Amino acid sequence: MKNKRKIISILLSITIIIFFPILSISKDNKNYFFTYGENECYLDNFDQICLTPGENETMLNFCWYSKFSDGVSKIKVYEKGGKKVIYKGKSTNLGNGFISNKVTVNNLKENTTYYYSYECDGMWSKPVEYNTKDFQKYTFIFMADPQIGASSKKMKTYEDGIKRDADNWNNVIKKSLDKSCNPSFIVCGGDETNTKEDDRDLSSIHISNLEYSGFLSPSYLRYIPVANAIGNHDKDNKNFYNHFNMPNLTNLGETIAGGDYYFTYGNALYLFINTNNLNMYEHKKFIDEVVERNKDIKWRIAVFHHDIYGGGKHKDEKDVKYIRKNLPNILENNKIDLVLCGHDHIYSRSYPIKSDKEIMDFKVEKLQNSNEKVDIIKSSKGITYITGSSCTGSKFYKQPKDKSKYVKKIYHKKIATYTVIEIGKNAINIVTYELNNNNKPVDNRIIIQK
Numbered sequence: 061m062k063n064k065r066k067i068i069s070i071l072l073s074i075t076i077i078i079f080f081p082i083l084s085i086s087k088d089n090k091n092y093f094f095t096y097g098e099n100e101c102y103l104d105n106f107d108q109i110c111l112t113p114g115e116n117e118t119m120l121n122f123c124w125y126s127k128f129s130d131g132v133s134k135i136k137v138y139e140k141g142g143k144k145v146i147y148k149g150k151s152t153n154l155g156n157g158f159i160s161n162k163v164t165v166n167n168l169k170e171n172t173t174y175y176y177s178y179e180c181d182g183m184w185s186k187p188v189e190y191n192t193k194d195f196q197k198y199t200f201i202f203m204a205d206p207q208i209g210a211s212s213k214k215m216k217t218y219e220d221g222i223k224r225d226a227d228n229w230n231n232v233i234k235k236s237l238d239k240s241c242n243p244s245f246i247v248c249g250g251d252e253t254n255t256k257e258d259d260r261d262l263s264s265i266h267i268s269n270l271e272y273s274g275f276l277s278p279s280y281l282r283y284i285p286v287a288n289a290i291g292n293h294d295k296d297n298k299n300f301y302n303h304f305n306m307p308n309l310t311n312l313g314e315t316i317a318g319g320d321y322y323f324t325y326g327n328a329l330y331l332f333i334n335t336n337n338l339n340m341y342e343h344k345k346f347i348d349e350v351v352e353r354n355k356d357i358k359w360r361i362a363v364f365h366h367d368i369y370g371g372g373k374h375k376d377e378k379d380v381k382y383i384r385k386n387l388p389n390i391l392e393n394n395k396i397d398l399v400l401c402g403h404d405h406i407y408s409r410s411y412p413i414k415s416d417k418e419i420m421d422f423k424v425e426k427l428q429n430s431n432e433k434v435d436i437i438k439s440s441k442g443i444t445y446i447t448g449s450s451c452t453g454s455k456f457y458k459q460p461k462d463k464s465k466y467v468k469k470i471y472h473k474k475i476a477t478y479t480v481i482e483i484g485k486n487a488i489n490i491v492t493y494e495l496n497n498n499n500k501p502v503d504n505r506i507i508i509q510k
C-alpha cells in the first residue's frame with residue numbers, strides 16, 4: 061500500500077514538472093503568469109518587481125525575481141537630467157531556478173519625480189517613473205484579503221481563478237486610485253494569495269508561484285509601494301518572504317513568511333504584527349521597543365491579519381479569542397490610534413475599544429455642505445479596529461446571526477471594498493467605499509483626533 065502511494069506521488073510530480081511550464085506559458089496568460097520559456101526569461105516581462113515602503117519616507121524597498129545573478133542585485137535611480145545612482149542589495153538563490161533580489165533605495169526627496177531601472181539577468185529594465193509625495197499630509201489605501209486564487213474553486217481551472225482574481229485586484233487598485241488623491245502606498249491586511257505553499261507538494265508550490273504572478277501583475281505596483289500583513293494563508297509560504305522586501309524586519313513573531321516589521325512615514329508609525337505567531341511576549345517586545353524608539357512620532361497604526369473585534373465568523377475561533385484576550389492591552393499601553401485587519405472578508409468597524417469595553421460616547425457630525433455623517437473619535441478614549449472586506453471578491457463568508465457587541469458598523473454585501481486613509485497634522489480621516497459606488501461611502505466617515 062505504501063509503495064503504491066509512493067509510485068502515485070512520483071508519477072504526479074513528474075506530470076506536474078512536464079506539464080506545468082506548458083500551462084504557464086499559454087499566450088492568453090502571458091500578462092499574468094511567469095514565462096518559463098527558454099529564451100523569454102522576462103525579456104518582455106520585467107513587470108514582476110514589487111515596491112514596499114522603506115524604513116522611512118525617504119527610503120523605498122524593491123524586490124524582484126531573476127534567473128541568474130552575479131551575487132549582487134542592482135537598481136539605478138535618477139532624476140530627469142540628474143546623476144544616476146546605483147544601489148546594491150542582496151540576491152538570494154532560492155534553489156528552484158529563481159533568484160530573489162532585494163535592494164533599498166534612500167535619500168529620496170518629497171514631491172520629486174524619479175526614474176528607476178533594475179538589473180535582471182544581465183539586462184537593465186526600461187526606466188519606470190516614480191513620484192514621491194508630500195511627506196507630512198498624505199493618503200494611503202487600505203485593503204484586505206485579495207487572496208489571489210481563492211475563486212479557483214468556482215472556476216474550471218486554477219488558472220481561470222487566478223486570472224479572475226488578478227483582474228479584480230487590478231480593478232480595485234484602479235478604482236481606489238481614481239478615488240484617492242495620489243496615495244503614497246497601499247496597506248494590505250493579509251492573505252495576499254490563497255495557496256499555502258508546502259515543500260512536500262510540488263503542485264501547491266507551482267500554483268503558489270502562479271498566484272504571486274497574479275498578485276504582482278497590476279502595473280500600478282511598479283510605482284505604488286504595497287506593505288503586506290502576513291495572513292493565515294501566507295504564514296508558511298516562502299514566496300511571501302521572497303517576493304516582499306519588508307522594512308525593519310525582525311525575527312519576533314516569526315513564521316516562515318517573516319516576522320513583525322515596521323516603517324515610519326511622515327508623522328505616522330506603522331507596525332505590522334504577525335498574529336499567526338501567538339507568542340505575545342515577542343509581540344509585546346516588538347511593539348514596546350519600536351514605539352519607544354519612535355516616541356516622537358504622533359500617529360501609531362497597527363496592522364495585523366486576525367480581526368479580533370470584527371463582525372464575521374472568525375470571532376469565535378480559538379486563536380482569535382486568544383489574540384483578543386492578550387494583544388489589546390499591549391496596543392492600549394502603547395497608545396495605538398488605529399488598527400487595520402482582514403480575515404473575515406466582511407467590512408466592519410468597531411466602536412472605540414478600551415479594556416475590552418466598547419465606548420459609546422463620541423460625536424457624530426454632518427460634513428459641511430453635505431449629508432455625509434462623520435464619527436469624531438478621540439483616540440485617547442479607545443482604539444478603533446477596521447476590518448477590510450475581500451478586496452477582490454475572491455471569497456466571501458456568510459455574516460453570523462449573532463452581531464458582535466463591539467461592532468459599530470458592518471457591511472456584509474458580497475462586494476469588494478477599499479478604504480482611503482488621510483494622515484494629517486491633527487487628524488486621521490478615514491472613508492470606505494464599495495467597489496462599484498465611489499459616491500456613497502459604506503460607513504460614516506471617521507475622524508480620529510489626538
Ligand SMILES: [Fe+2]
Pocket residue numbers: 205207250251291293403404405
Ligand atoms: Fe482570507
